[in-house]
Amino acid sequence: MERSSVRRIVVSGALGAVSVVLAVTPLGYLPWFGGASLTVMHIPAIVAAVLEGPWAGVSVGLIFGATSLVKAAVAPIGPLDPLFTNPLVSVLPRLAIGLAAWAVYAAFRGKFRPVAAALAGAVGSFVNTAGVLTMLGLTAAAQISGVFGVEPGALPAVLAGIAVSNGLVEAAAAAVFTAAIVSAWKGVEGASGKARLAREEGEGT
Protein backbone atom coordinates (compact mmCIF):
# COMPACT_ATOMS: atom_id res chain seq x y z
CA MET A 1 0.00 0.00 0.00
CA GLU A 2 1.30 3.45 -0.91
CA ARG A 3 2.01 5.51 2.18
CA SER A 4 0.95 9.12 1.77
CA SER A 5 2.85 11.95 3.41
CA VAL A 6 -0.32 13.10 5.18
CA ARG A 7 -0.58 9.75 6.83
CA ARG A 8 3.03 9.78 7.94
CA ILE A 9 2.69 13.31 9.34
CA VAL A 10 -0.54 12.61 11.20
CA VAL A 11 0.68 9.30 12.63
CA SER A 12 3.85 11.04 13.87
CA GLY A 13 1.71 13.69 15.54
CA ALA A 14 -0.51 11.11 17.22
CA LEU A 15 2.45 9.08 18.50
CA GLY A 16 4.10 12.32 19.61
CA ALA A 17 1.00 13.02 21.68
CA VAL A 18 1.23 9.53 23.24
CA SER A 19 4.83 10.26 24.19
CA VAL A 20 3.88 13.65 25.68
CA VAL A 21 1.07 12.10 27.72
CA LEU A 22 3.41 9.39 29.02
CA ALA A 23 5.98 12.05 29.87
CA VAL A 24 3.63 14.18 31.95
CA THR A 25 1.82 11.37 33.76
CA PRO A 26 3.30 8.85 36.18
CA LEU A 27 2.65 6.12 33.61
CA GLY A 28 5.81 7.04 31.73
CA TYR A 29 7.83 5.16 34.31
CA LEU A 30 7.67 1.49 35.21
CA PRO A 31 8.60 0.71 38.80
CA TRP A 32 11.64 -1.54 38.93
CA PHE A 33 14.00 -3.08 41.48
CA GLY A 34 15.40 -0.90 44.22
CA GLY A 35 13.40 2.24 43.58
CA ALA A 36 14.87 2.66 40.12
CA SER A 37 12.40 3.22 37.33
CA LEU A 38 12.37 2.32 33.68
CA THR A 39 11.12 4.79 31.15
CA VAL A 40 8.72 3.83 28.38
CA MET A 41 8.33 7.34 26.98
CA HIS A 42 10.67 6.68 24.08
CA ILE A 43 8.62 3.73 22.80
CA PRO A 44 6.30 5.90 20.64
CA ALA A 45 9.38 7.20 18.79
CA ILE A 46 10.47 3.62 18.08
CA VAL A 47 6.98 2.61 16.98
CA ALA A 48 6.80 5.63 14.65
CA ALA A 49 10.14 4.71 13.09
CA VAL A 50 9.05 1.10 12.58
CA LEU A 51 5.63 1.94 11.15
CA GLU A 52 6.28 5.08 9.12
CA GLY A 53 10.01 5.37 8.57
CA PRO A 54 12.94 7.46 9.83
CA TRP A 55 11.37 10.90 9.43
CA ALA A 56 8.43 9.93 11.60
CA GLY A 57 10.77 8.49 14.19
CA VAL A 58 12.85 11.66 14.27
CA SER A 59 9.78 13.93 14.54
CA VAL A 60 8.37 11.92 17.44
CA GLY A 61 11.82 11.96 19.04
CA LEU A 62 11.88 15.74 18.63
CA ILE A 63 8.48 16.08 20.30
CA PHE A 64 9.55 13.74 23.11
CA GLY A 65 12.83 15.62 23.58
CA ALA A 66 11.17 19.03 23.57
CA THR A 67 8.64 17.79 26.14
CA SER A 68 11.33 16.56 28.48
CA LEU A 69 13.22 19.85 27.98
CA VAL A 70 10.21 21.98 28.87
CA LYS A 71 9.12 19.67 31.68
CA ALA A 72 12.59 19.80 33.25
CA ALA A 73 12.49 23.60 33.24
CA VAL A 74 8.86 24.20 34.21
CA ALA A 75 8.08 21.32 36.56
CA PRO A 76 11.22 19.48 37.71
CA ILE A 77 10.73 16.56 40.09
CA GLY A 78 13.94 14.58 40.54
CA PRO A 79 17.46 15.72 41.36
CA LEU A 80 18.62 14.97 37.81
CA ASP A 81 15.78 16.89 36.13
CA PRO A 82 17.55 20.27 36.00
CA LEU A 83 20.32 18.72 33.91
CA PHE A 84 17.71 18.03 31.24
CA THR A 85 17.12 21.77 30.79
CA ASN A 86 20.12 21.44 28.49
CA PRO A 87 18.85 20.68 24.97
CA LEU A 88 22.06 18.79 24.24
CA VAL A 89 20.96 16.24 26.84
CA SER A 90 17.21 16.23 26.38
CA VAL A 91 16.69 16.76 22.64
CA LEU A 92 19.78 15.69 20.69
CA PRO A 93 20.01 12.01 21.78
CA ARG A 94 16.27 11.56 21.29
CA LEU A 95 16.56 12.35 17.59
CA ALA A 96 18.82 9.32 17.21
CA ILE A 97 16.22 6.88 18.62
CA GLY A 98 14.11 6.89 15.49
CA LEU A 99 17.04 6.63 13.10
CA ALA A 100 18.57 3.66 14.92
CA ALA A 101 15.25 1.86 15.33
CA TRP A 102 14.36 2.37 11.68
CA ALA A 103 17.77 1.18 10.46
CA VAL A 104 17.48 -2.03 12.49
CA TYR A 105 13.90 -2.65 11.43
CA ALA A 106 14.75 -2.06 7.77
CA ALA A 107 17.65 -4.48 8.01
CA PHE A 108 15.53 -7.29 9.47
CA ARG A 109 12.15 -6.49 7.89
CA GLY A 110 12.26 -9.42 5.51
CA LYS A 111 12.32 -11.84 8.42
CA PHE A 112 9.65 -12.50 10.99
CA ARG A 113 8.05 -9.09 11.70
CA PRO A 114 7.65 -9.23 15.51
CA VAL A 115 11.32 -10.20 15.86
CA ALA A 116 12.40 -7.29 13.66
CA ALA A 117 10.20 -4.94 15.71
CA ALA A 118 11.59 -6.29 18.99
CA LEU A 119 15.16 -5.80 17.78
CA ALA A 120 14.31 -2.27 16.63
CA GLY A 121 12.81 -1.58 20.07
CA ALA A 122 15.85 -2.89 21.91
CA VAL A 123 18.36 -0.99 19.78
CA GLY A 124 16.31 2.25 19.75
CA SER A 125 15.96 2.10 23.52
CA PHE A 126 19.64 1.43 24.09
CA VAL A 127 20.60 4.30 21.78
CA ASN A 128 18.40 6.54 23.94
CA THR A 129 20.01 5.41 27.21
CA ALA A 130 23.57 5.53 25.90
CA GLY A 131 23.05 8.88 24.15
CA VAL A 132 21.50 10.60 27.15
CA LEU A 133 24.15 9.27 29.55
CA THR A 134 26.98 10.26 27.20
CA MET A 135 25.62 13.79 26.84
CA LEU A 136 25.13 14.02 30.61
CA GLY A 137 28.72 12.93 31.12
CA LEU A 138 29.98 15.46 28.58
CA THR A 139 27.93 18.46 29.67
CA ALA A 140 27.45 18.09 33.40
CA ALA A 141 30.20 15.85 34.76
CA ALA A 142 30.66 17.85 37.96
CA GLN A 143 26.98 17.95 38.85
CA ILE A 144 26.25 14.26 38.26
CA SER A 145 29.22 13.10 40.22
CA GLY A 146 27.70 15.25 42.97
CA VAL A 147 24.36 13.46 42.68
CA PHE A 148 25.93 10.01 42.76
CA GLY A 149 28.52 11.02 45.32
CA VAL A 150 31.52 9.77 43.39
CA GLU A 151 34.73 11.43 42.30
CA PRO A 152 34.56 13.00 38.83
CA GLY A 153 37.28 10.62 37.67
CA ALA A 154 35.11 7.58 38.42
CA LEU A 155 32.14 8.99 36.51
CA PRO A 156 32.56 7.14 33.18
CA ALA A 157 32.53 3.82 35.04
CA VAL A 158 29.39 4.79 36.97
CA LEU A 159 27.60 5.93 33.81
CA ALA A 160 28.62 2.77 31.99
CA GLY A 161 27.26 0.79 34.94
CA ILE A 162 23.90 2.54 34.63
CA ALA A 163 23.91 2.04 30.87
CA VAL A 164 24.38 -1.69 31.36
CA SER A 165 22.10 -2.26 34.35
CA ASN A 166 19.22 0.10 33.55
CA GLY A 167 19.77 0.33 29.82
CA LEU A 168 19.64 -3.39 29.13
CA VAL A 169 16.46 -3.88 31.15
CA GLU A 170 14.91 -0.87 29.43
CA ALA A 171 15.95 -2.29 26.08
CA ALA A 172 14.30 -5.60 26.94
CA ALA A 173 11.11 -3.83 28.03
CA ALA A 174 11.14 -1.71 24.87
CA ALA A 175 11.57 -4.86 22.77
CA VAL A 176 8.49 -6.46 24.35
CA PHE A 177 6.36 -3.30 24.08
CA THR A 178 7.39 -2.49 20.52
CA ALA A 179 6.79 -6.03 19.29
CA ALA A 180 3.39 -6.12 21.02
CA ILE A 181 2.29 -2.75 19.60
CA VAL A 182 3.57 -3.34 16.08
CA SER A 183 2.08 -6.81 15.73
CA ALA A 184 -1.22 -5.66 17.25
CA TRP A 185 -1.37 -2.73 14.81
CA LYS A 186 -0.36 -4.74 11.77
CA GLY A 187 -2.95 -7.31 12.80
CA VAL A 188 -5.63 -4.64 12.96
CA GLU A 189 -4.55 -3.11 9.69
CA GLY A 190 -4.31 -6.36 7.74
CA ALA A 191 -7.58 -7.62 9.14
CA SER A 192 -9.75 -4.55 8.61
CA GLY A 193 -12.88 -6.53 7.92
CA LYS A 194 -11.92 -8.89 5.21
CA ALA A 195 -8.68 -10.68 5.85
CA ARG A 196 -9.42 -12.08 9.27
CA LEU A 197 -12.98 -13.10 8.29
CA ALA A 198 -11.61 -14.88 5.25
CA ARG A 199 -9.09 -16.68 7.40
CA GLU A 200 -11.71 -17.74 9.93
CA GLU A 201 -13.99 -18.99 7.19
CA GLY A 202 -11.09 -20.92 5.74
CA GLU A 203 -10.49 -22.54 9.11
CA GLY A 204 -14.18 -23.40 9.44
CA THR A 205 -14.45 -25.35 6.23
Add this chain to the structure above:
Amino acid sequence: MKNIEFLRNVSIGMYVEGDSPVHRLSPAAKYLWLLALILPASFSGSAPVVGILAAACLGFALLARIRPRTLLRGFLPVLPLVGLAAFLQVVFTWPQDRSAVLLAAGPVSLTVREVLAVLAMALRFATLMLALGLFTSVITEGDTARGVEDLFAPLERFGFPARGLGLTVAVAFRFIPIVAGELEAIVKAQAARGADLGSRKGGPIRKARAYLPLLVPVTIRALERAEALAEAMEARGWSSGPRTRYAVSGGGRWDVPVKLGALAFAAAALWAGAVFR
Protein backbone atom coordinates in the same frame (compact mmCIF):
# COMPACT_ATOMS: atom_id res chain seq x y z
CA MET B 1 -5.15 3.09 42.63
CA LYS B 2 -4.72 6.76 43.14
CA ASN B 3 -3.94 9.38 40.50
CA ILE B 4 -6.46 7.91 38.12
CA GLU B 5 -7.31 11.33 36.72
CA PHE B 6 -4.23 12.01 34.65
CA LEU B 7 -5.54 15.11 32.93
CA ARG B 8 -5.77 17.04 36.14
CA ASN B 9 -2.02 17.06 36.67
CA VAL B 10 -1.00 17.71 33.10
CA SER B 11 0.93 20.94 33.11
CA ILE B 12 3.77 21.57 30.73
CA GLY B 13 3.91 25.31 30.59
CA MET B 14 1.00 27.68 30.60
CA TYR B 15 0.21 30.51 28.23
CA VAL B 16 -0.25 33.81 30.05
CA GLU B 17 -2.60 36.10 28.17
CA GLY B 18 -1.08 39.49 27.54
CA ASP B 19 -0.52 42.29 25.07
CA SER B 20 3.14 43.13 25.58
CA PRO B 21 5.78 43.71 22.89
CA VAL B 22 7.04 40.18 23.57
CA HIS B 23 3.58 38.65 23.13
CA ARG B 24 3.16 40.49 19.84
CA LEU B 25 6.33 39.02 18.26
CA SER B 26 5.83 36.51 15.48
CA PRO B 27 6.15 32.85 16.58
CA ALA B 28 9.34 32.37 14.57
CA ALA B 29 10.94 35.36 16.31
CA LYS B 30 10.02 33.86 19.69
CA TYR B 31 11.63 30.57 18.71
CA LEU B 32 14.78 32.32 17.46
CA TRP B 33 15.17 34.21 20.73
CA LEU B 34 14.54 31.07 22.76
CA LEU B 35 17.31 29.29 20.86
CA ALA B 36 19.56 32.38 21.06
CA LEU B 37 19.22 32.24 24.85
CA ILE B 38 19.32 28.52 25.64
CA LEU B 39 21.94 27.29 23.17
CA PRO B 40 24.80 29.55 24.39
CA ALA B 41 23.73 28.84 27.97
CA SER B 42 23.95 25.10 27.42
CA PHE B 43 27.20 25.14 25.45
CA SER B 44 29.15 27.48 27.71
CA GLY B 45 29.77 27.35 31.44
CA SER B 46 31.40 30.75 31.48
CA ALA B 47 29.95 32.75 34.37
CA PRO B 48 29.96 36.25 32.78
CA VAL B 49 28.34 34.99 29.56
CA VAL B 50 25.65 33.08 31.45
CA GLY B 51 25.13 36.17 33.60
CA ILE B 52 24.44 38.27 30.50
CA LEU B 53 22.05 35.61 29.20
CA ALA B 54 20.22 35.57 32.55
CA ALA B 55 19.97 39.36 32.45
CA ALA B 56 18.53 39.17 28.93
CA CYS B 57 15.93 36.63 30.12
CA LEU B 58 14.98 38.92 33.02
CA GLY B 59 14.68 41.82 30.61
CA PHE B 60 12.32 39.84 28.39
CA ALA B 61 10.27 38.76 31.42
CA LEU B 62 9.87 42.38 32.51
CA LEU B 63 8.99 43.39 28.96
CA ALA B 64 6.38 40.61 28.81
CA ARG B 65 5.06 41.66 32.25
CA ILE B 66 5.56 38.17 33.69
CA ARG B 67 7.00 37.99 37.15
CA PRO B 68 10.36 36.16 37.15
CA ARG B 69 9.41 34.64 40.51
CA THR B 70 6.64 32.58 38.95
CA LEU B 71 9.05 31.38 36.26
CA LEU B 72 11.59 30.27 38.85
CA ARG B 73 9.12 28.19 40.89
CA GLY B 74 10.94 25.11 39.63
CA PHE B 75 14.25 26.33 41.01
CA LEU B 76 13.60 25.07 44.54
CA PRO B 77 14.08 21.35 43.74
CA VAL B 78 17.43 22.28 42.15
CA LEU B 79 18.87 23.74 45.33
CA PRO B 80 19.97 20.37 46.83
CA LEU B 81 21.87 19.69 43.61
CA VAL B 82 23.60 23.04 43.81
CA GLY B 83 24.42 22.33 47.45
CA LEU B 84 25.91 18.95 46.58
CA ALA B 85 27.98 20.43 43.81
CA ALA B 86 29.20 23.14 46.16
CA PHE B 87 30.15 20.48 48.70
CA LEU B 88 32.11 18.53 46.09
CA GLN B 89 33.87 21.66 44.90
CA VAL B 90 35.00 22.24 48.47
CA VAL B 91 36.17 18.66 49.04
CA PHE B 92 37.98 18.09 45.74
CA THR B 93 40.38 20.68 44.42
CA TRP B 94 40.81 21.66 40.79
CA PRO B 95 44.16 20.81 39.33
CA GLN B 96 46.29 23.91 38.82
CA ASP B 97 43.93 26.10 40.85
CA ARG B 98 45.96 29.21 41.69
CA SER B 99 43.10 31.56 42.54
CA ALA B 100 42.87 33.15 45.98
CA VAL B 101 41.82 30.93 48.88
CA LEU B 102 38.78 32.28 50.71
CA LEU B 103 38.40 29.71 53.47
CA ALA B 104 40.70 26.93 54.55
CA ALA B 105 40.31 24.19 57.16
CA GLY B 106 43.02 21.57 57.09
CA PRO B 107 43.22 19.92 53.68
CA VAL B 108 39.88 21.38 52.58
CA SER B 109 39.80 24.82 51.02
CA LEU B 110 37.42 27.07 49.17
CA THR B 111 38.89 29.15 46.39
CA VAL B 112 37.50 31.93 44.24
CA ARG B 113 37.46 29.65 41.23
CA GLU B 114 35.37 27.04 43.05
CA VAL B 115 32.85 29.66 44.18
CA LEU B 116 32.61 30.95 40.61
CA ALA B 117 32.05 27.43 39.27
CA VAL B 118 29.14 26.78 41.66
CA LEU B 119 27.61 30.19 40.96
CA ALA B 120 27.90 29.66 37.21
CA MET B 121 26.16 26.30 37.52
CA ALA B 122 23.26 27.73 39.55
CA LEU B 123 23.00 30.68 37.20
CA ARG B 124 22.90 28.35 34.19
CA PHE B 125 19.94 26.40 35.56
CA ALA B 126 18.17 29.64 36.41
CA THR B 127 18.77 31.00 32.90
CA LEU B 128 17.51 27.88 31.14
CA MET B 129 14.45 27.79 33.40
CA LEU B 130 13.70 31.47 32.86
CA ALA B 131 14.05 31.19 29.09
CA LEU B 132 11.94 28.05 28.70
CA GLY B 133 9.32 29.15 31.23
CA LEU B 134 9.01 32.55 29.59
CA PHE B 135 8.74 30.99 26.14
CA THR B 136 5.84 28.75 27.19
CA SER B 137 4.12 31.74 28.83
CA VAL B 138 4.17 33.97 25.77
CA ILE B 139 3.40 31.52 22.97
CA THR B 140 0.00 30.02 22.25
CA GLU B 141 -0.59 26.41 21.30
CA GLY B 142 -1.31 27.22 17.67
CA ASP B 143 1.70 29.51 17.40
CA THR B 144 3.95 26.75 18.74
CA ALA B 145 3.16 24.68 15.66
CA ARG B 146 3.14 27.62 13.21
CA GLY B 147 6.46 28.75 14.65
CA VAL B 148 8.07 25.38 13.90
CA GLU B 149 6.89 25.67 10.31
CA ASP B 150 8.13 29.27 9.93
CA LEU B 151 11.42 28.51 11.63
CA PHE B 152 12.28 25.71 9.22
CA ALA B 153 10.68 27.33 6.16
CA PRO B 154 14.04 28.58 4.79
CA LEU B 155 15.21 24.95 4.68
CA GLU B 156 12.23 23.92 2.57
CA ARG B 157 14.09 24.60 -0.70
CA PHE B 158 16.61 21.93 0.33
CA GLY B 159 13.80 19.42 0.67
CA PHE B 160 13.29 19.78 4.42
CA PRO B 161 9.62 19.04 5.23
CA ALA B 162 9.01 22.19 7.29
CA ARG B 163 5.27 22.19 6.60
CA GLY B 164 5.00 18.55 7.58
CA LEU B 165 6.90 19.09 10.81
CA GLY B 166 4.66 22.04 11.72
CA LEU B 167 1.59 19.93 11.07
CA THR B 168 3.04 17.07 13.13
CA VAL B 169 3.40 19.40 16.10
CA ALA B 170 -0.12 20.79 15.58
CA VAL B 171 -1.56 17.25 15.43
CA ALA B 172 0.37 16.30 18.56
CA PHE B 173 -1.13 19.25 20.45
CA ARG B 174 -4.59 18.33 19.25
CA PHE B 175 -4.11 14.70 20.26
CA ILE B 176 -2.74 15.29 23.77
CA PRO B 177 -6.13 15.72 25.48
CA ILE B 178 -7.57 12.87 23.40
CA VAL B 179 -4.79 10.46 24.30
CA ALA B 180 -4.88 11.50 27.96
CA GLY B 181 -8.64 10.92 28.03
CA GLU B 182 -8.29 7.51 26.42
CA LEU B 183 -5.50 6.52 28.77
CA GLU B 184 -7.76 7.42 31.67
CA ALA B 185 -10.61 5.34 30.22
CA ILE B 186 -8.32 2.37 29.62
CA VAL B 187 -6.81 2.50 33.11
CA LYS B 188 -10.32 2.59 34.58
CA ALA B 189 -11.44 -0.28 32.38
CA GLN B 190 -8.45 -2.40 33.35
CA ALA B 191 -8.89 -1.54 37.02
CA ALA B 192 -12.55 -2.55 36.78
CA ARG B 193 -11.38 -5.91 35.44
CA GLY B 194 -9.16 -6.35 38.46
CA ALA B 195 -5.81 -5.09 37.20
CA ASP B 196 -3.73 -4.18 40.25
CA LEU B 197 -1.97 -1.13 38.87
CA GLY B 198 0.00 0.83 41.39
CA SER B 199 -0.38 -1.77 44.15
CA ARG B 200 2.67 -2.67 46.20
CA LYS B 201 2.21 -6.41 45.69
CA GLY B 202 4.13 -8.53 43.25
CA GLY B 203 7.60 -8.36 41.84
CA PRO B 204 8.80 -5.73 39.40
CA ILE B 205 8.34 -8.04 36.44
CA ARG B 206 4.69 -8.53 37.31
CA LYS B 207 4.25 -4.78 37.68
CA ALA B 208 5.93 -4.15 34.34
CA ARG B 209 3.67 -6.72 32.72
CA ALA B 210 0.65 -4.84 34.02
CA TYR B 211 1.65 -1.94 31.75
CA LEU B 212 1.36 -3.97 28.59
CA PRO B 213 -2.47 -3.88 28.53
CA LEU B 214 -2.32 -0.09 28.99
CA LEU B 215 0.36 0.96 26.56
CA VAL B 216 -0.71 -1.25 23.67
CA PRO B 217 -4.37 -0.16 23.50
CA VAL B 218 -3.49 3.51 24.03
CA THR B 219 -1.06 3.43 21.12
CA ILE B 220 -3.40 1.45 18.89
CA ARG B 221 -6.29 3.84 19.59
CA ALA B 222 -4.08 6.82 18.80
CA LEU B 223 -3.00 5.17 15.54
CA GLU B 224 -6.62 4.42 14.61
CA ARG B 225 -7.60 8.03 15.17
CA ALA B 226 -4.58 9.21 13.21
CA GLU B 227 -5.62 6.96 10.33
CA ALA B 228 -9.11 8.43 10.30
CA LEU B 229 -7.72 11.97 10.46
CA ALA B 230 -5.27 11.30 7.63
CA GLU B 231 -8.06 9.94 5.43
CA ALA B 232 -10.28 12.91 6.22
CA MET B 233 -7.48 15.31 5.35
CA GLU B 234 -6.70 13.54 2.11
CA ALA B 235 -10.37 13.52 1.18
CA ARG B 236 -10.36 17.29 1.59
CA GLY B 237 -7.31 17.60 -0.65
CA TRP B 238 -4.77 18.58 1.99
CA SER B 239 -1.71 17.40 0.13
CA SER B 240 -2.56 18.96 -3.23
CA GLY B 241 -0.93 22.25 -3.98
CA PRO B 242 0.10 25.22 -1.85
CA ARG B 243 -1.68 26.08 1.36
CA THR B 244 -2.82 29.37 2.82
CA ARG B 245 -3.23 30.20 6.47
CA TYR B 246 -6.36 31.27 8.25
CA ALA B 247 -4.62 32.64 11.31
CA VAL B 248 -2.04 35.35 10.73
CA SER B 249 0.05 35.61 13.84
CA GLY B 250 1.97 38.63 14.92
CA GLY B 251 5.08 40.26 13.67
CA GLY B 252 4.60 43.74 12.30
CA ARG B 253 7.36 45.93 10.98
CA TRP B 254 9.69 45.19 13.91
CA ASP B 255 9.68 41.48 13.16
CA VAL B 256 12.63 41.26 10.78
CA PRO B 257 14.98 43.42 12.94
CA VAL B 258 13.99 41.37 16.00
CA LYS B 259 14.79 38.11 14.19
CA LEU B 260 18.12 39.44 12.93
CA GLY B 261 18.82 40.66 16.46
CA ALA B 262 18.27 37.13 17.76
CA LEU B 263 20.74 35.70 15.24
CA ALA B 264 23.33 38.36 16.05
CA PHE B 265 22.83 37.86 19.78
CA ALA B 266 23.21 34.08 19.44
CA ALA B 267 26.40 34.45 17.40
CA ALA B 268 27.88 36.96 19.86
CA ALA B 269 26.97 34.83 22.90
CA LEU B 270 28.35 31.64 21.36
CA TRP B 271 31.56 33.44 20.40
CA ALA B 272 31.89 34.96 23.88
CA GLY B 273 31.19 31.58 25.48
CA ALA B 274 33.97 30.00 23.45
CA VAL B 275 36.48 32.76 24.13
CA PHE B 276 35.93 33.52 27.86
CA ARG B 277 36.25 30.18 29.57
